[in-house]
Amino acid sequence: MTVAYQCALCGSDDAQPESLPVDWEEYLRDERDLSPPGIQWQVPLCGEHAAEYDHLRKSYLDRGMMDDETAQKVEGDADDLLDRLDLDRLVDEQ
Numbered sequence: 001m002t003v004a005y006q007c008a009l010c011g012s013d014d015a016q017p018e019s020l021p022v023d024w025e026e027y028l029r030d031e032r033d034l035s036p037p038g039i040q041w042q043v044p045l046c047g048e049h050a051a052e053y054d055h056l057r058k059s060y061l062d063r064g065m066m067d068d069e070t071a072q073k074v075e076g077d078a079d080d081l082l083d084r085l086d087l088d089r090l091v092d093e094q
């Protein structure tokens, strides 16, 4: 039996866990009281939201090569996405 995860954005139950960049995890800890510490959190996402998340994560990690305005927009988009995650659906990496 495969473990089914629910998408942290829409609740769809065909989600697969995606890794969470360290900066994003810190944001969730600081802004949204993600706990407990010491866990390698992963974010389950459905196909549609995984594509959005992957795209944003890649942009976020590359933002050092962008001009300030674009980098700020990427950071704002990342914060928006993180604010929409249902933290009860996050899973810890096993």
Ligand SMILES: [Zn+2]
Pocket (backbone or CB within 6 Å): 007, 008, 009, 010, 011, 012, 045, 046, 047, 048, 049
């Ligand atoms: Zn979804």
